[in-house]
Amino acid sequence: MVGRGITPLGRHRQRERFARAVDAHPGSEAGAGDEFAAELAVVALLREAAVTSGPDEAARARMRARVLGAAERPPAKPVRLPRPRRTGARGRLAVALAAALCLVFSLAGMSLLLSRDALPGDALYGVKRTAESASLGLTFDEGSKGYKRLEFAAARVNELETLVDRYRESGGGPLGGYLTALTDFDADAAAGSRVLAALGSNADRRALDDLGGWADSQADRLAGLRPSLPAGATDRVATSLDLLTRIAERAAALRARADCASATTGEVDQVGPVPARDECAAPPAATGTTTDATSPPPAPTTAAVPTTPRDTPGATTTATPPPGTPAPTNPAPPTTTTPTGPLLPLPTLTLPSLPLPGLGG
Known part of the structure; x- marks a missing residue:
């Protein structure tokens, strides 16, 4: 059919003639049947085989239905719609309460920071x-x-110093601020004195020293501020100074009776326990014997046990301790006793013979 040496244009024309020969009936074009006779015979056999050996219409319908059924999409999942939010009166109330709490907390925090x-x-x-x-x-x-009470009282003195510095040029400032600071000072100082005085009179003597030193230092500070205070606050400072004097004296009195049998009377006044007024007696000594670690141990004592002297004159005997006595750590050398006088003869006892059954007299 195809010879060698055909140009590309000739090959293209040959393909077109073969296509027209296949589409037309055999013998419709001159020379076509002789040129492509073998190829057209093959095409005719293929067409006949497609008609006779292919599936019939019923089989094609079944195949078409199966392919279309397999290609169907799976059923879609149901879509859940979002629940509508409750925006009623209850929801609005909850939001308002949360906002109010946040506002209160923020204001409280800011107030604490600013109030320092x-x-x-x-x-x-x-x-x-x-x-x-x-x-x-x-x-x-x-x-x-x-101690925290005393710290608060000292803070009131600091506030008095700040007030004096602030209103030094304006004549002292408002009198109510000074009186409030002095009143709060007396309340905190008395409360702290009661606690530390009771603690010092029972167990901790250091609390009495701290209390007395604090009272003296605060008295010096108030005495230094007194000339700079307004006229109405000057008389009020005298009350605070008198309270500090009582606290210092109470701490000293309780410290003086720390080694007495009765330190307090059991009564409590504004500044703490009232010290006892009787004569200071030493506390009763503890029962039992106590041994000083630095003193040498006492020498062991052994009780002499009377022994019967031997018949031989000049014999010596050794005293033995009674049973149950612990052995001394540093035993003393054995003591010997020598009779100084003549030996007395021992009395002779004669026992009567008793007849026993089965034996002679």
Whole structure:
């Protein structure tokens, strides 16, 4: 069919003639049947085989239905719609309460921060005192509470110094701030004195020393501030100074009776336990014997046991301790006793013979 040496254009024309010969009936084009006779015979056999050996219409319908059924999409999952949010009165109330709590906490925190430098007479001074009371409530040790009370009282003196510096050029400033600071000072000082005086009179003498030293130092500070205070506060400072004097004297009195059998009378006044007024007697000594570690141990004592002297004159006997006596750590050399007088003869006892059954007399 195809010869060698055909150009590409000739090959293209040959393919077109073969295509027209296949589409037309055999013999429709001149020379086509002779040129492509063998190829056209093959095409005719293929067409006949496709008609006779292919599936019939029923089989084709079944195949088409199966292919279309397999190609169907799976059923889609049901889509859940979001629940509508409740925006009723209850939801609005919860949001409002949460916002109110956040506002209260933020305001409380800011108030605590701003009240650290508040002075008596300021708007935030009450917040400062409330924070001090809260910190005192979170302290559980009695000694720590007493020292914290003294710390608060010393803070009131600091506030008085700040007030004096602030209103030095304006004539002293408001009198109410000074009176409030002095009143709070007396309350904290008395409460701390009661706690530390009771603690010092029972067990801790160091608390009495701390209490007396604190009272003296605060008295010096108030005495130095007294000339700079307003006229109405000058007389009020005398009351605070008198309280500090009583605290110092009470600490000294309790310290003096620390080694007495009765240190207090059992009564408590404004500054603490009242010291006893009777003569200081030493506490009763503890029962039992005590041995000093530095003193040498006592020499062991052994009781002499009477022994019967031997018949031989000049014999010596050794004293033996009674049973149950512990052996001494540094035993003394054995003692000997020598009779100084003549030996007395022992009396001779004669026992009567008793007849026994089965034996002679």
